Amino acid sequence: xxxxxxxxxxxxxxxxxxxxxxxxxxxxxxxxxxxxxxxxxxxxxxxxxxxxxxxxxxxxxxxxxxxxxxxxxxxxxxxxxxxxxxxxxxxxxxxxxxxxxxxxxxxxxxxxxxxxxxxxxxxxxxxxxxxxxxxxxxxxxxxxxxxxxxxxxxxxxxxxxxxxxxxxxxxxxxxxxxxxxxxxxxxxxxxxxxxxxxxxxxxxxxxxxxxxxxxxxxxxxxxxxxxxxxxxxxxxxxxxxxxxxxxxxxxxxxxxxxxxxxxxxxxxxxxxxxxxxxxxxxxxxxxxxxxxxxxxxxxxxxxxxxxxxxxxxxxxx
Numbered sequence: 403x404x405x406x407x408x409x410x411x412x413x414x415x416x417x418x419x420x421x422x423x424x425x426x427x428x429x430x431x432x433x434x435x436x437x438x439x440x441x442x443x444x445x446x447x448x449x450x451x452x453x454x455x456x457x458x459x460x461x462x463x464x465x466x467x468x469x470x471x472x473x474x475x476x477x478x479x480x481x482x483x484x485x486x487x488x489x490x491x492x493x494x495x496x497x498x499x500x501x502x503x504x505x506x507x508x509x510x511x512x513x514x515x516x517x518x519x520x521x522x523x524x525x526x527x528x529x530x531x532x533x534x535x536x537x538x539x540x541x542x543x544x545x546x547x548x549x550x551x552x553x554x555x556x557x558x559x560x561x562x563x564x565x566x567x568x569x570x571x572x573x574x575x576x577x578x579x580x581x582x583x584x585x586x587x588x589x590x591x592x593x594x595x596x597x598x599x600x601x602x603x604x605x606x607x608x609x610x611x612x613x614x615x616x617x618x619x620x621x622x623x624x625x626x627x628x629x630x631x632x633x634x635x636x637x638x639x640x641x642x643x644x645x646x647x648x649x650x651x652x653x654x655x656x657x658x659x660x661x662x663x664x665x666x667x668x669x670x671x672x673x674x675x676x677x678x679x680x681x682x683x684x685x686x687x688x689x690x691x692x693x694x695x696x697x698x699x700x701x702x703x704x705x706x707x708x709x710x711x712x713x714x715x716x717x718x719x
């Protein structure tokens with residue numbers, strides 16, 4: 403039986419041979435006979451042969467391509483690969499003529515392992531980064547079309563940024579999912595609605611969270627907007643208790659995601675895209691189920707919690 407360390411080593415070796423050297427046949431021992439590769443947001447599925455041709459096409463466009471595997475997370479029959487690629491654009495790619503620009507892009511692959519081989523692979527990466535690096539996606543141009551004008555680059559003082567964040571008022575949510583037969587979740591205020599049509603929401607989760615691996619593998623998640631009387635729930639999800647859901651009342655949603663009883667509002671959503679943002683993953687999800695209670699929500703500002711039903715409405719001007 404292939405051990406975790408052996409599998410990771412095989413992945414790194416085959417990846418290096420195929421992507422960095424163009425020896426795509428090195429993938430044969432790693433990929434299952436019925437291997438299928440899909441890219442998030444696309445219905446296209448590539449066989450092993452088509453995948454190898456894709457690598458060769460990419461290497462023709464970037465002959466000095468090097469790809470580093472930043473991390474591999476293995477859990478049961480799931481394998482998550484986080485990667486960064488660098489190269490110089492020397493030939494046409496995606497209809498874009500040669501630019502001779504150096505490009506860096508990154509993404510992640512979620513793989514299913516069967517008998518020590520990869521049977522499927524789902525790739526998440528943002529092509530806009532690549533297009534921007536090639537000068538295709540820009541904010542504005544000066545009179546010379548080939549010259550990109552960018553905004554000044556700088557970073558604010560950390561204390562000033564903290565002060566900015568303290569001025570932003572948010573709700574308090576518990577983002578939840580199932581990890582096999584075990585409920586997992588964490589307190590999150592990085593949640594927002596993207597659109598009503600289609601019904602899309604997003605949450606941002608730090609990769610060091612103990613719940614992150616389960617969320618990354620999951621197909622659905624729950625978002626529970628806590629009510630003003632649920633300070634005890636906040637305390638549970640702020641603790642290091644390994645089984646937080648054993649201490650609260652909850653029930654499964656239509657797709658199994660844990661919904662916290664007593665919440666001001668609850669929804670269950672299907673995870674559709676996962677974007678890597680340095681230390682965090684942004685989950686873009688399509689809402690499949692929602693419930694709203696009459697109770698007021700809990701409000702968070704500057705490290706303190708407030709009664710969302712006791713807000714003073716501003717007079718219209």
